[in-house]
Amino acid sequence: NNTRKTKKNLPPGPPRLPIIGNLHQLGSKPHRSMFKLSEKYGSLMFLKFGNVSTVVASTPETVKDVLKTFDVDCCSRPYLTYGARLSYNRNDLVFSPYSKYWRELRKWTVVELYTAKRVKSFGHIRREEVASLVDFIKQSASLEKQVNFNLQFMKLSASVICRLGFGITLEGSKLENTYDQVIQGIMEVTGSFAAADFFPVVGGLIDRLTGLHSKCEKVFKAMDEFFDEAIKHHLDDDSIKDDIIALLLKMERGEIGLGEFQLTRNHTKGILLNILVAGIDTSAQTATWVMTHLITNPRVMNKVQAEVRQVIKNKDHITDEDIKQLEYLKVVIKETLRINPLVPLLVPREASKDIKIAGYDIPKKTWIHVNVWAVHRSPNIWKDPEVFIPERFMDNEIDYRGLNFELLAFGSGRRMCPGMGMGMALVHLTLINLLYRFDWKLPEGMDAKDVDLEESYGIVCPKIVPLELIPVITHWT
Numbered sequence: 001n002n003t004r005k006t007k008k009n010l011p012p013g014p015p016r017l018p019i020i021g022n023l024h025q026l027g028s029k030p031h032r033s034m035f036k037l038s039e040k041y042g043s044l045m046f047l048k049f050g051n052v053s054t055v056v057a058s059t060p061e062t063v064k065d066v067l068k069t070f071d072v073d074c075c076s077r078p079y080l081t082y083g084a085r086l087s088y089n090r091n092d093l094v095f096s097p098y099s100k101y102w103r104e105l106r107k108w109t110v111v112e113l114y115t116a117k118r119v120k121s122f123g124h125i126r127r128e129e130v131a132s133l134v135d136f137i138k139q140s141a142s143l144e145k146q147v148n149f150n151l152q153f154m155k156l157s158a159s160v161i162c163r164l165g166f167g168i169t170l171e172g173s174k175l176e177n178t179y180d181q182v183i184q185g186i187m188e189v190t191g192s193f194a195a196a197d198f199f200p201v202v203g204g205l206i207d208r209l210t211g212l213h214s215k216c217e218k219v220f221k222a223m224d225e226f227f228d229e230a231i232k233h234h235l236d237d238d239s240i241k242d243d244i245i246a247l248l249l250k251m252e253r254g255e256i257g258l259g260e261f262q263l264t265r266n267h268t269k270g271i272l273l274n275i276l277v278a279g280i281d282t283s284a285q286t287a288t289w290v291m292t293h294l295i296t297n298p299r300v301m302n303k304v305q306a307e308v309r310q311v312i313k314n315k316d317h318i319t320d321e322d323i324k325q326l327e328y329l330k331v332v333i334k335e336t337l338r339i340n341p342l343v344p345l346l347v348p349r350e351a352s353k354d355i356k357i358a359g360y361d362i363p364k365k366t367w368i369h370v371n372v373w374a375v376h377r378s379p380n381i382w383k384d385p386e387v388f389i390p391e392r393f394m395d396n397e398i399d400y401r402g403l404n405f406e407l408l409a410f411g412s413g414r415r416m417c418p419g420m421g422m423g424m425a426l427v428h429l430t431l432i433n434l435l436y437r438f439d440w441k442l443p444e445g446m447d448a449k450d451v452d453l454e455e456s457y458g459i460v461c462p463k464i465v466p467l468e469l470i471p472v473i474t475h476w477t
């Protein structure tokens with residue numbers, strides 16, 4: 001066995017410590033630490049986390065190998081202890097390994113849930129919820145009160161997802177007062193480098209000591225009770241026929257099929273987890289980052305507001321055609337997704353067989369991290385990568401739809417985000433309304449340079465310090 005191991009041509013990587021390997025080098029922001037290490041050790045780098053072998057791809061070329069050339073062999077997911085717990089034992093789409101079940105589920109969700117038709121049919125929900133946010137902002141503006149974007153965008157996104165995903169309103173539901181802690185808790189738990197994943201037996205004990213285990217159980221309980229509530233609402237009212245839970249319950253009863261698979265309540269809840277978690281935080285935090293970059297770049301703010309006001313002028317009903325015309329807003333969003341990709345390491349993958357990438361051996365079961373952050377901040381690809389310059393996207397066709405390996409905010413290949421259309425529809429509508437109707441200023445005594453730009457780390461990376469701005473009523477309001 002040893003002889004075989006020594007013959008492997010593994011990618012280069014930093015020296016490691018006994019037992020923990022390279023875990024001590026991850027720091028509080030693994031995407032940034034891995035980027036730094038990759039500058040020294042290369043675009044495909046080998047790390048060891050406890051007893052888990054990992055490679056990290058950090059350039060468009062190696063990322064393309066993982067997500068396109070060898071996608072089929074690299075698109076499984078490793079067993080993540082807390083991801084498995086929260087997804088009802090990997091019965092969902094995000095944490096499920098690459099398998100017949102995942103393929104059937106992915107096919108079904110892409111045809112039934114994440115279609116352009118559904119995104120369009122939920123338009124009235126988005127419009128109503130954005131309108132109630134606008135009302136709230138008007139009140140804050142008249143009182144000159146600050147609006148906390150992290151909170152308000154989370155509430156908006158949660159309200160939309162509750163109605164379209166679960167057929168109930170957030171207000172009055174079991175998550176009404178806790179949705180932000182629960183969702184962020186889930187993101188932190190699933191994004192943490194958990195000891196249980198890297199050290200058999202003793203890892204579980206370490207997580208109990210650090211509190212990770214109990215945090216996971218706490219958010220699981222809150223989430224599970226919410227799912228029970230939403231499912232009960234559907235079981236009690238059989239006039240609800242066409243929403244997502246109604247469809248899943250039909251599958252449980254065998255009235256419609258998922259290939260050869262018979263869905264159980266745990267499958268239903270696993271699938272609901274993806275809608276709850278993957279849908280709310282990502283869209284809300286993306287919109288928050290856009291507003292953060294706009295308030296710190298007044299030139300860009302003025303330009304994008306002028307465009308929005310010219311195109312939307314006096315329209316109550318914003319259509320897809322209007323959105324298509326907002327060329328500058330589009331590049332502002334692209335630049336935000338470049339500089340703050342919400343899922344900077346994507347979701348970890350696992351090699352399902354021995355493969356060779358860029359001449360290096362990647363043994364079966366190796367974890368694969370795609371460091372989108374490194375690609376988006378590389379000076380070899382982007383001039384002044386740390387600076388927010390939307391214009392950089394004006395003279396090229398680079399887009400985030402998974403075809404350009406320089407910009408991968410939604411991933412690419414078989415595991416690419418299926419909810420991109422749904423998420424971006426809400427991000428666009430929200431921003432258009434906020435930029436069209438209000439001017440924005442920083443709280444008294446604060447300057448653009450005082451705005452904190454630091455991201456936290458979980459499976460998604462929101463802004464740590466909430467963005468708080470004062471809305472100003474204009475004649476557009």
Ligand code: HEM
Pocket residue numbers: 093094095106274275278279280282283286342343346347348408409410411412414415416417418419420422423424427
């Ligand atoms: C701006 C908003 C969003 C961003 C930036 C985003 C980003 C991502 C990323 C980077 C991945 C991982 C891809 C990979 O591992 O290769 C992902 C996966 C996923 N996203 Fe999104 N997402 C967003 C909105 C949504 C919404 C609204 C939903 C659903 C309602 C959703 C559902 C999912 C699901 C189910 C997966 C797992 C796919 C799989 O593993 O097969 N996302 N998303």
